[in-house]
Amino acid sequence: MSETASALRQSAERLSGGLPPLIVAAEHLANSVLPGAHGRRRAGPGADFWQFRPAGPGDVASRIDWRRSGRGDDLHIRESEWQAARAVTLWVDTGAAMGFSGAARRETKGARARLLALALALVLLRGGERVGLAEAGRAPRAGRSQAALISLALAEEADAGPERSAIDLRAAPAGGHVVLFSDFLGDLDAVQAALSQAAARNMRGILVQVLDPAEEDFPFDGRTRFESMSGHQSFETLRAGDLRAAYRDRLAARKDRLAALAGQAGWLATTLHTDRSPAEGLLWLYHALGGGGR
Template structure:
């Protein structure tokens, strides 16, 4: 609550309309997710007080809170809040290729990745988790700080041991080998990767026509002129789908959940799916 008041005041005072829209979307995701079952606070072994309850028969006398019990005729037990912090780490791919959209009406892929990642980040903080960004020490709490972190993520540095959940937001266009090495690296250090792939509709459908001179974003000098885009659409889509099929196979083999978000689409369904993965893992851990 303190976090929200602090950030809201800053947002209202200083940020521009475009940023406000992004913040609104982030907050929407954060609020939506934190109200789920996964977000509910529970009793546990943490340090913070949770509640008093009457002693059940058969329970150890060590649990009795004598100060509280002395005030009444009943015997109370002091319960503490469950504090089972799980390690969540985020990484947003900041390659130039993500700073792009096919239309001024669409957000850049990097923005989409930010919105999703930070929305989930905030939701995790709300439920008492302690997420972080890979490559940055500490846990930024204000949106400014979070954005500062999220904007400055470069190549993924080595992940610490017991990495926990590692959320990787990218366009997935790097070679499969790179992804294989990246996932293997995280897994080897105890991390559980989760891939969020951002796609643009034009990339996905290649719905272009006429003469177009294409530039490479990574290597601007590289150009290719297509006289009739429709004539090569089929070939392009074959190559494109082949790449992502390979990525899916890799994720499946390495038991890495993978999610696809298309620029311009609603964020909440994909955020909810990711959240559900976290909930399922938590339940499995409890049951286990």
């Protein structure tokens, strides 16, 4: 390796080493899952050439590319690439409840939510979409500078606060797409109100419920003390195992209601778990948004 190349590599390593781990992980996730993602590869209004296709019934003569057609016996239509980028707004619950992890080496719900949100933002931005956060001053925009702003914003650790943060979509543009990340274990009436307001503004989106497997399985038994992440609520029982069946039934009912609320608003809903590969979740989200297209 030459001296110049060695110095360049050392500089790059120092630079990447100074980045928050979330940004490095999200970049790696986006590159490994969708390395060649291009969000809008289809015909439509735009200035950039996309492809030639054979002319067919219904095509008008003015759309024929005579130079290309002159190379053979068939007539060809010159198509442009669709360039109507969407506005996608991301909201991540920063409440204390998202700091839960059921195992010491398993990332928290909040960490997984921020990882997925950032990786999704990077993929969409590379596809030419406009992406932003549901915060004042962070409206959806395109470009590398926006990727850097979103990366730094999501990499910031949330301060200890209320158990769950309130959904606020006032900064999201009407007619755009929205992706909400939370455990959705709090008040679903608040979620319903947010979805109703979003539907009134012609927003479409996805509810992404992020759960730890312990919250699904309820593996507790015997004497157990449950305490909220904010420390404001606690409950102790001598026979936690007796609560397992009722807990699972209530969680299933909550998921059903969450799916129903999403369906009523024309949205989608999914549940992702912190013990599963984040690549699975990113792929699902990307395709649920139409693979980057409308």
